[in-house]
Amino acid sequence: MDQPTASGAAGDDGFKVARFAAPLRHGVVESIRTAIALGRFRAGERLPERTLCDLTGVSRTLVREALRQLESEGLVTVLPHRGPIVAGLTPEQAEGIYEVRCELEGLASLLFAQRADGAARVALHAALEGLKSASLATDPIAWLTAKTQFYDDLIAGSGNAAVGQSLHLLNCRITVLRATSLEAPGRAEQSIAELAALVEALMARDGVAAREAARHHVRMAASVAIANLRRSQEGAE
Template structure:
């Protein structure tokens, strides 16, 4: 029984990563047969993994039949960023109050690696998010934000590919780090709010590109 759970968890992780990384594009139809061949596990394990991913919002029912990789609507993106605009500044405030100096230094080091025009920015930002969420010392908040980051993975991927957006983001992160180093909760949360507002505008602009990709 424990082995079955381990297999299911590995399948969920593998499929989640394929979706978030863009290997399985938004709108891509998913069949149990294809995923069974891809993962090398039973249809039962694939079926249960798809149910998990559907609960996370990464997989949805297809307009025709079966399941597909979720295609977020503009309304859903708006709603997610409304929530993110409140939760991310909270995570930043808790990070300022609770993170060790080593974690602050690690966050600053990662922020400096944001390079406009680079293919590696997605991994850099994922690492930034992870350090921030670990340092806020609130697992429930970290889980909520991680789930939202996954739900908007497609528009974030498009935004990260924009050199203009990454140039602006690099400065936003620099402002945030400067405030965190001073342990100023008000300045850090303000910087976080400005960053989320800019990210929201970029995400909404990316929706037209995402819609074309999913067609």
């Protein structure tokens, strides 16, 4: 199985924002977030407005609004005399975020097993198949889109919007770690196997097994991301 990698992006055209997106600002936010997740911009790197306008194909006003949104999420920091940069994370901060994410995704999975109706179960199974298909391509944007769809369906089936909102904020904060995770050899295949085990437990309505499968998936993702973060910081010293 070929693994989508951050370096495998087919140029910057994939970050252009569709004009029919509603609302358009949401599309700009998602495009910049994806660019960061794929390593187009790394932690500590400046985010020049003109570069972002060219990248997304939208106006400077929309880019500024998107940057304010990303700043409120903790993904972007605005420094005096430098402007907006991609916010960095220490290994300790990342560990704390993953600890909370572990519990929230476990809870979401438990609730899904207890509450999801037939339509939600069909949607999640289809999302897993979409993720498998995306892993066969070399387009990392397709992989991230499929992963987002999977979690959107998981949260929808859990029936708890507060869990989804909390997870969204946590995942925004660790977006900067996704590029190195995507580049980890074999991680895509491992991730799919972990999520397949989760879906199997969810389809069986086994809340206990589903919760543990979700927590295991997050722990594995954390181990890769934090190890890569430590290596990158050691290399920069």
